[in-house]
Amino acid sequence: MIDAQLIEQERPYLLRYALAQLRERDAAEEAVQETLLAALESQASFSGKSTLRTWLTSILRFKLIDAMRRKGKEKLFESLEDEADDSDFDGLFAQDGHWREPVKAWSGPENELISRQFWQVFEECSQVMPRRTAMVFVMREVMGMEIADICNNLDISATNCSVLLYRARMSLRECFSIRWSREDER
Numbered sequence: 001m002i003d004a005q006l007i008e009q010e011r012p013y014l015l016r017y018a019l020a021q022l023r024e025r026d027a028a029e030e031a032v033q034e035t036l037l038a039a040l041e042s043q044a045s046f047s048g049k050s051t052l053r054t055w056l057t058s059i060l061r062f063k064l065i066d067a068m069r070r071k072g073k074e075k076l077f078e079s080l081e082d083e084a085d086d087s088d089f090d091g092l093f094a095q096d097g098h099w100r101e102p103v104k105a106w107s108g109p110e111n112e113l114i115s116r117q118f119w120q121v122f123e124e125c126s127q128v129m130p131r132r133t134a135m136v137f138v139m140r141e142v143m144g145m146e147i148a149d150i151c152n153n154l155d156i157s158a159t160n161c162s163v164l165l166y167r168a169r170m171s172l173r174e175c176f177s178i179r180w181s182r183e184d185e186r
Contacts, residue, residue: 002043002052007036010056016119017057020126021064021138031067035060061143068135068153118180125175129168136161137168 014035018028038059039046046055094100126134136154139145140161145153151161 002039002046004040006052007039007056010053011036013053014056014060016123017060017142018064020119020123020142021135022067023127023131023134027067027071031060031063034063038063064143065145065153068139121176121179122172124179125172128175129171133164133168133171136164137172140165 011032014032015028018031019025022028022031035056039056046052050058126138129137132154136150136156139150139153140147147158147161150156151158154161156164
């Protein structure tokens with residue numbers, strides 16, 4: 001039996017995770033609440049082979065997918081006209097396709113502080129991306145969904161999905177190069 005307090009202690013992490021995906025506080029809080037209720041109801045299925053956080057995150061992933069499907073049915077996505085133009089990123093690359101400036105080397109997430117800082121900067125950067133772009137990126141890179149599943153959930157083509165992933169990566173790279181540097185100065 002898992003102590004309800006231990007489950008509740010994971011709420012802030014789960015909320016950050018859900019906010020990064022859904023980008024709406026109310027929807028994120030609802031998904032987290034559903035996750036915590038599901039965890040309390042199915043405590044017996046927690047075998048302890050993974051950490052409590054990992055187990056809760058896997059439950060949350062399913063809740064997030066359900067929430068995104070509901071949103072997809074409601075057609076709340078912004079049009080592609082709001083997406084950034086590919087030419088915005090042309091200046092980042094040399095003619096041979098390599099980065100003009102190498103990516104700043106990270107010392108690695110040695111402790112929880114760096115991890116917290118990373119997710120804080122990630123959240124800030126994902127907020128400046130267009131909604132659909134951020135959703136596709138989180139679905140693919142954070143939640144580990146296959147492109148076919150993302151396309152199916154969001155009713156987009158594989159080509160459109162690839163373009164959105166490219167734009168998200170470029171946006172995150174640029175944003176992280178600015179905001180992560182500011183984190184180092186603090």
